[in-house]
Amino acid sequence: GAGVSQTPSNKVTEKGKYVELRCDPISGHTALYWYRQSLGQGPEFLIYFQGTGAADDSGLPNDRFFAVRPEGSVSTLKIQRTERGDSAVYLCASSLVGGSGLTEAFFGQGTRLTVV
Amino acid sequence: QQQVKQSPQSLIVQKGGISIINCAYENTAFDYFPWYQQFPGKGPALLIAIRPDVSEKKEGRFTISFNKSAKQFSLHIMDSQPGDSATYFCAASTTSGTYKYIFGTGTRLKVLA
Numbered sequence: 001g002a003g004v005s006q007t008p009s010n011k012v013t014e015k016g017k018y019v020e021l022r023c024d025p026i027s028g029h030t031a032l033y034w035y036r037q038s039l040g041q042g043p044e045f046l047i048y049f050q051g052t053g054a055a056d057d058s059g060l061p062n063d064r065f066f067a068v069r070p071e072g073s074v075s076t077l078k079i080q081r082t083e084r085g086d087s088a089v090y091l092c093a094s095s096l097v098g099g100s101g102l103t104e105a106f107f108g109q110g111t112r113l114t115v116v
Numbered sequence: 117q118q119q120v121k122q123s124p125q126s127l128i129v130q131k132g133g134i135s136i137i138n139c140a141y142e143n144t145a146f147d148y149f150p151w152y153q154q155f156p157g158k159g160p161a162l163l164i165a166i167r168p169d170v171s172e173k174k175e176g177r178f179t180i181s182f183n184k185s186a187k188q189f190s191l192h193i194m195d196s197q198p199g200d201s202a203t204y205f206c207a208a209s210t211t212s213g214t215y216k217y218i219f220g221t222g223t224r225l226k227v228l229a
Contacts (some may be wrong), residue, residue: 004159029214031218033217035217035219040222041221041222042122042207042219042220042221042222043160043205043217043219044219045217045218048214048215050209050214055214056214056216059216091159091160093159093202095215097215098167099143104150104162104165105150105162105217106162107152107159107160107161108159109157109158110158110159
């Protein structure tokens with residue numbers, strides 16, 4: 001596709017349930033990021049993939065959060081035993097990391113997660 | 117040391133006026149400073165970015181001013197238009213390592229017609 005695609009756009013789940021959020025990055029982009037944005041706040045870093053491996057997962061808040069990118073393209077953010085405090089917009093971004101380093105990161109429209 | 121502090125939290129400007137948003141950082145390893153624009157229900161979109169080897173970068177009505185010694189950078193929007201009404205985020209990153217962006221808390225800009 002032309003841009004970063006995230007599905008679903010909205011997800012409502014009950015407290016304690018398991019959810020998966022999907023991100024399709026721009027084709028050919030090797031770097032993929034997950035961010036969480038709470039209302040009125042800036043995006044908060046969760047995890048960064050370079051290819052298939054998680055190069056930096058220092059932003060994951062606890063072990064209920066996990067992300068994978070098995071083939072170096074699509075990524076899934078998984079949240080176990082959801083809590084009401086997990087409610088936020090989850091943003092995915094991708095970029096092409098070249099020889100000169102970082103290039104522009106393109107964001108998807110986000111998945112709005114509501115835990116009730 | 118990873119924080120990026122952004123001000124003001126909100127800003128109201130008359131059409132045709134200049135909007136100025138400021139950011140400050142602590143980590144001297146940061147060497148890439150983008151500004152993102154976000155409309156309600158949309159993801160952030162890159163507006164303009166600067167690296168610390170220059171003190172100013174201009175693209176159309178948008179200018180970044182960068183002060184490396186003060187560890188501050190700012191976004192100036194000239195001839196502000198109602199269509200510029202959005203939330204603006206500054207960010208900082210390194211061009212080596214994990215490339216993660218650290219975002220400011222955002223400035224909600226409203227341009228009055």
